[in-house]
Amino acid sequence: MGAELAFDALADPVRREILAVLAERDECSVTELVERIDSVGRTGVSSHLRVLRSSGLVTERKDGRYRYYSIDPTGPAREVIEMLHSLFQGALADAGRAASEATARTSNEARSA
Amino acid sequence: MGAELAFDALADPVRREILAVLAERDECSVTELVERIDSVGRTGVSSHLRVLRSSGLVTERKDGRYRYYSIDPTGPAREVIEMLHSLFQGALADAGRAASEATARTSNEARSA
DNA sequence: TCGATATGTCAATCATGATTGACCTGTCAA
DNA sequence: TTGACAGGTCAATCATGATTGACATATCGA
Numbered sequence: 318m319g320a321e322l323a324f325d326a327l328a329d330p331v332r333r334e335i336l337a338v339l340a341e342r343d344e345c346s347v348t349e350l351v352e353r354i355d356s357v358g359r360t361g362v363s364s365h366l367r368v369l370r371s372s373g374l375v376t377e378r379k380d381g382r383y384r385y386y387s388i389d390p391t392g393p394a395r396e397v398i399e400m401l402h403s404l405f406q407g408a409l410a411d412a413g414r415a416a417s418e419a420t421a422r423t424s425n426e427a428r429s430a
Numbered sequence: 431m432g433a434e435l436a437f438d439a440l441a442d443p444v445r446r447e448i449l450a451v452l453a454e455r456d457e458c459s460v461t462e463l464v465e466r467i468d469s470v471g472r473t474g475v476s477s478h479l480r481v482l483r484s485s486g487l488v489t490e491r492k493d494g495r496y497r498y499y500s501i502d503p504t505g506p507a508r509e510v511i512e513m514l515h516s517l518f519q520g521a522l523a524d525a526g527r528a529a530s531e532a533t534a535r536t537s538n539e540a541r542s543a
Numbered sequence: 544t545c546g547a548t549a550t551g552t553c554a555a556t557c558a559t560g561a562t563t564g565a566c567c568t569g570t571c572a573a
Numbered sequence: 574t575t576g577a578c579a580g581g582t583c584a585a586t587c588a589t590g591a592t593t594g595a596c597a598t599a600t601c602g603a
Binding site: 444472473478481495496 | 590591594595599600
């Protein structure tokens with residue numbers, strides 16, 4: 318449910334760039350973000366922030382005329398990571414088991430870890 | 431890099447549905463997938479499989495006239511999960527300290543880093 | 544060989560989203 | 574109060590992608 322919007326939000330490279338900036342700084346005003354992001358202008362950043370906000374990946378704190386954005390890890394972000402684990406970690410376990418069996422039988426390097 | 435295509439591939443709900451089917455079955459032919467996926471027709475499934483294939487999230491094994499698809503956890507999938515961790519786990523650690531007693535009832539293996 | 548099956552590809556259509564300039568609102572500082 | 578600043582919203586443009594029917598290719602079975 319929430320993961321739906323989150324996956325969509327994560328698909329855009331500009332939004333991932335915004336998230337990366339927010340990840341290294343604790344909080345960030347919109348102007349700071351605009352200074353950091355070169356690929357789009359202020360309107361674009363604002364538009365992407367709306368998507369990130371409504372997806373639940375970031376939170377907004379209003380203080381005077383500033384709006385401070387920060388990453389919200391308690392929402393769909395966790396859901397997304399758990400979904401990816403359930404999608405890929407099973408096959409990862411299978412691949413690991415198959416690789417160990419293969420290395421046990423024949424010393425053959427088929428997978429690059 | 432590889433994660434770029436993977437994030438894009440993961441954004442579509444039909445592709446996530448395909449991945450979910452592949453996650454519960456070990457291998458799957460295209461026809462099996464088409465039977466499982468109702469939202470799009472055979473051409474759509476094939477188109478989505480191409481995106482998933484070129485993103486590195488799935489692998490293809492050809493056998494006669496069948497093509498068996500399976501999840502590839504050794505590629506960008508791992509990269510995506512790691513990137514999401516680096517984006518959200520810092521803030522998650524901060525929030526987790528405050529809610530550590532709340533999450534004590536569920537077994538979390540996130541601490542085994 | 545011939546027909547049926549499995550699957551990919553192409554072209555066209557259609558919907559969605561990214562980007563931007565212009566404009567509006569609210570807030571601070573003088 | 575007024576001007577400057579922070580930020581959102583709107584309408585328009587433009588690019589990208591999702592979907593499908595038609596066609597092509599390859600393989601199996603009779």
